[in-house]
Amino acid sequence: MLASPQIRIPKIDLPSGFVAKTLQQEETGKKNPEGTPHRHNFFTVLWITRGSGIHQIDFTDFPIENQYVHFVSPQQVHWFRSDPGVEGYLFLFTEDFLQACGINPRFLQALGLFTGCTQAEPLFIPADKRAALKELCVKAIAETDPSHDFYLEAAASYLRLFLIECSRIKGLIPNEIENRNENRILKSFLDNLDNHFHQKHKVAEYASLQNITPNYLNEVVKEASGASAKEHIQNRLSLEAMRYATHSDMTTKETAFALGFDDPAHFSKFFKKMKGIDFTGFREQIRRQHL
Template sequence: MIYTGKNNEYLHIETIVQDNCIILKEQIPESLMILWFTSDNNNITIDNIEFKANKSTIIFLTEFHKLEINKINEVQLIRFNRAFFCIANHDSEVGCKGILFFGASQVPAFMIPPEELEKFTILLRMFEMELDSKDNLQLEMLEVMLKRFLILCTRIYKEQKQIPNFKQLDMIREFNYLVEKHFKSYHRLADYATLMNKSSKTLSNYFSKVSDKTPHQLIQERIMLEARRTLIYTDLSIKEITYEIGFEDIQTFSRFFKNNEGVSPSEFREKSVMGKIVNT
């Protein structure tokens, strides 16, 4: 079931099985995707990392993730674009910028607790009923239900991952979001400190108190993630990739990549093509 609005708003809710799983591969600009697995023994690959998902697992993906389908028994898809619901604009209310979607280096996922499953089921049914409505309040109602769904997910994710109070993480969340937006242009901590009107020292000190990673590590991880994705999933040359992710010359990019990955970009691509890179 798909909703499209007058201003390019897009919402897609669909039950996905093996026969129609090609839907998950569709490229929707500026979209975010929620995968709620409603059966056991599903297997997907995200950015060349294999995920085995059982019933009640929820995974959050952005348009930047590269998804491969290995085996789908049943999963509930909820996909929406920025025009329908902008995560950044609703950050203070929903609290998912830098948490559910825009983490710098890992795919957020959690298991729905049995006692919460009924809430998710009811919300999904309300979505389906509202998608059948055709009055001038439909968009507003659908936005409200999506917001409720995201709030429910955020609460559970916070609890399961033992994430501190959001107010304590404002700086980290903002940093992660800025890295997601600008990692191809800005590679230095000082660049992000300027964007946030902070000093590099202030950012480093704050991260040391609440995170096991430094801000410099997060920047490097995001650049490396994109480098791996581009090497695996595109035919761009090493030179083209160098400029695509913001390096001035191949030598600098190759040195950066080898320092982080242990092999050169060309060696990494060759091994990935041959199927010798194993991710766990």
């Protein structure tokens, strides 16, 4: 029996801490092969002004469409395959870059644009907002010239304004839950889940962190997000397992222990129930897709 191909998903670093460019420039100087899954240690903002194709983020396909902005958090696995002639703007930046320019990384959490462990639809930019956003992108790109005094600080300012405007646009979307106690509980739960999912697998454990009952947490999370707290926990564990399957050579047993399962058999049963395929089969499926 032939061994399955050993394909590691590359993890791409950003030594400069910040990049701003047009997508036309990115296509010309592209180093990552088109359609190859990869992870970042930085944030990505991708505004498609014209083009088509597919952008997969954490195993969910999003169509590349005109006037949509895509937000990708560090450690998310994604790949981007566009048809010829794509146009738009690209920002890449690290937390260290933000801090060096006097921007608290908590600012990103407050914006609600980078979800990390939960899927967020790309953001549509209305016609009356495009000119102002384009101007910010053009100015940010111009400020990447090292010959300018305080060029990074200036570029960071334009990036910050761009993100604030996107957050405001997102806040105008109908049915968006804002300024409610339920929303605060949901946000706190998701933050706790992202920090503790390796150790805590029960709703009661997360309810305890927020000093509320498990039933109330489930009720609020379900109302605010459409999924129960238990479903969020299961989805987060499943997502991380898929990431391990994709970007590492860890065995099923090693993955189970890394995710806080005491019994690898329990993890195997959980994964197959969630994905309809066992862990090894999923890994082989992903690798065949990207040979």
